[in-house]
Each structure stands twice: as C-alpha cells, then as structure tokens.
Amino acid sequence: MHPDVTAITSALRAAGVTSVEVEQTSLGVIVRPQVPELAAVLSALRDGSSVFTFMVDLFGMDTGDAVELTYHLRSLSRDEEIYVRVSVAYDGAFTSVWEAYPAALMPEREIAEMFGLTLQGHPNPKRLLTTDGLDPMLLKRIEIRGAEEVRAR
C-alpha cells in the first residue's frame, strides 16, 4: 500500500525533479515539492512506472503559515497510495492540474473559495458551493458567528 521512498525519489530524479523532499510518515509517503515543480512531480508520478493515475482526493488545510494543498493519488495497478503536498501563501494563486487529473476540477474550485486563493488555468474557475461575498470559511482566522451577526451583515 505504501510505495518505496527510495524508488519514488529515484523515479522523480529520473524525470528531472531533483530538489524534492520525499518522506515516510504515519499517514504514508508524502512528496513535498515547491509550487513551480508541482506539475512536473505530478506528471512524473502519473506517467512514470508507478502510474498514479487515480486522484483520490484534493483538499486544502490552513497550517497557520500558509495554505497546504494535498493531492492524494492512488495507483490502481500497483495498489499504492501517495500524497503530494504544496504550500501556497495566503491570498496566493495555484494552478489547476485538471488536464492531468480531471477529478480535480470541482475540488480545486472548492479550495479556491474556501481558502481565498486564486485559481489559474481552470476552465470554469467560479465558486462551487457558496455564494459571492462570503469569507473563505475554512481559514482558521474565520470564526463561526452567531445568527444575529449574520442578519446584521
């Protein structure tokens, strides 16, 4: 279920991505590229021998310093799972990966609205779940408010 860390590292090196951290955690194997390397890492994982063609999930998390995006990938033929994590600055921008993983289409729109990020390269970068004017509610600085305050808005 967990892929081999050295195999992943060497596969990424072979694809020309050299400065990427690959670590084994209790969750699984996590690859941490910088934002510019993300596309190269994903295509290396998808098209390489490990064939991580299936995107299980894509979600964001407010770590307190930045928004961390997690791409949860699965290889159906090898029965392995891997996580790719990138940090995006608050109010920053991230690029859509929908051409490699169409499964990311709606989750990316959700991340953009829930964390206040700008989505680039997406065919339909509208809000997904909430209406215009609402705060990016999954950020930690946004607190759940009472009903009377919402009415006053």
Place this chain on the structure above:
Amino acid sequence: MTEDSRLTVDAPDAPLAEGSYVPAALPVGLRRVPSGVDEVSTEHLVVNFGPQHPSTHGVLRMIIEADGEEVVGAEMSIGYLHRGIEKLAEHRRYNALGTLMDRGDYVSGIHGELAVALATEALIEVEVPEKAHWIRSLMSEVNRIASHLVWYGTFGLDAGGMGQFLYAVRDREMLLDILEAVSGSRMMFNYIRPGGVLADLPQGTDRKLLEFLDLFDIHIEEHDQLLGGNEIFQSRVHGVGVIDKETAIAFGLTGANLRASGVGFDVRRDRPYAAYDKLEFSVPMAAEGDCWARYAVRMEEMRQSARMVRQCLEGMPEGDFTAKVPKVLRPPAGEAYAAVESPRGEWGVHVVSDGTESPYRLRYRPPALFALQVVEAIMPGSLIADAIVMAGSVDLVLGEIDR
C-alpha cells in the same frame, strides 16, 4: 445464467446468485436512436433543471444548453445544501463527529460514522473488540441495502417508471425499522462511535433480520424483473451514459460506478475494515460502463449484501461491543485517512489532529461529487431525457455533494 450475461464477477469461479435475472438482447424495434443523427440545428436554449425539480434527487441545478432535444453543454450548479460540515467538524469533539457525517450522506449514515470512527481510532490507537467489528459490518450492509433500494426506486422514476418506487420503499421501511430498533433512529443513527458501537444489538434483531432476508431474497428478484425486465426501461438505459474505463479513472469515480466501468476496486476487499476480511462475498463488475451496467452491478450488490448480513448473523462473536475509551478523546498530533465503501463509493475521511479535543482539520471525501463531475462531462451529446437517466444512474445524494 444466459450466455450473453453482462455481469462478470471478479473471481471467475465465484458463482453468481442463483436465479439472477439477465434479460436477453433488446428487440430490434426498441433500440434507441443515437443522438446526433438530427441534422437540423435550432437556436440553442438554456434550460435550468432544478434546483426544485423532482428528478434532481435533492437540490441540484443542472444548467443545460439544448439544441432541440439534444444537450450540447451542461454545467452542474451545486451548493444549495451546503452547511459547512468541514468547518463545523473543527468545533466538535471526536465523539460527536458521527452526527455531522450522518447529515452528509443522509441515505447511508452508518458508513460515514464508520469512516470517521476508523480515522479517529487510527489516531488514538485503540483496540476495537471483535464483536464491534462484526456489528459494524452487519449494520453497513443493512444500510447498503436500504440505500440501494432508494437508488433503485428513484432511478426507475427517472427512467419513467413509478411502481418500483413503492415496492422499494416498502422493503426499505422494514430495514429502517430494524435500524431504528438497533440505533434509535431511522436515518441519523449516531450509532458507530470511536472504539466500537453505541449499544449491543437488541434481543430479536437476528430474528427480525432473518425474516426480512427470507422475504428480500424473493423480493430482489421481483424488483429486478419489475424494472430490469421492463422493455421500456431497458431501451432507456442500454448504451446510455457510457463512461469508459479511462474516463472513470481520470475523474476519480469510485464504488459501483467505477466497477460498472470495468475497474475492480472495492474498499471492502482491497482495504479491508471492520469484519470484511472474514466475510465471503464477490465484487460484481461489468465492462460496458453504461446505465444498464450500473443498474446490474447495484442489483447484484444488494444480493451480495444480503449474503453478508446472513454471514454476520451466523458468525457474530460473543464479547464486548465497545472498547473502553475516554469520554473526551484527545488524540496525539498526527493525521490519518480512513475510507469505507459506502453505497456511493469510497467515502474517505482525512483527520488532522493537533492534540486537542476537536480535529484541526477534517476533510470529507464525497464520492458522489466525483460522480457528478463525470455526469457533467458525458452529458453533452445526449438527449435531455437521457441526461436525466444518466444523473439518476450514478446515485447522487446532494447532502453529500454539498456537505
């Protein structure tokens, strides 16, 4: 079983349920006219299906651009049921997360409770008693039949039938009575907790379930013949809404929808949880990827679920139904992902703990959201009436899509 059976099973030697109904090839006169043959093009019309439309299974708004009767563009507009479950979860204790999950996919609440309980247990590293595992599997399968019956009834409604819905609800009602006897609630169970389950099965549950199963073994064949044996239904679903293998994988489809496209991934078999590694069941699959394949796979899943419920009742061990867990859980900092095979696919819960009594972040992977994306992608090119059938065939629950 006839030769042209569309249903294949993962293991070649695993027998199909006896007497499962497989209709013969369609009569020539009933083949549907493929869309795109109409050479006359009209001014395009944008039609809003929903949010209040009976065939949208809740409050889904489908914005369809139509050329005559043909769909040329489709967009799914969602969010009408958005309650911010992921944000609310950051303000709940771990024991109370199940109540939020119930209200996500409200048709199969047991699965959501189980997913979040498994994720919590992975963080606190508690040993769940054997009996709790079996009760969890039992309740999951009971809930799966109830959920598939809702899908069966409403899918038939989408395809133009009415009677099957009443029969499906009749059977589901018996299951909801049993679920209520066990958990105290018909839909919002809050029964599966971190460490085990809320309470032991009440006396007489096994008798009630066996009575139901004896009836259901007959009723499932009746259901299958009533809808699947109907020529009009067959002509509405055969070859409609084809999702090929590559599309299914690329769009992250899971569950019965994925298996109907010829990809054999089932969380129960490939990532066993609860007591599934001790149960015997086969994972039904089909290769066509059309609405009929999804229909056939789900009908066979119900038979397999009934089989598993019997095994759970026979093999139910003695012992505690829950481990001793503290009233307030404070898992150490870390994160865990747990997934269950809900009736709609892989229901994943990703929990990040910072050592306090509520999760730092809870991500709920909604399988129906990914199914909705595929529907949006394959809808253009079909007729409007077929678009409704497509949306019905993938089993959408909007409470889960919107969270």
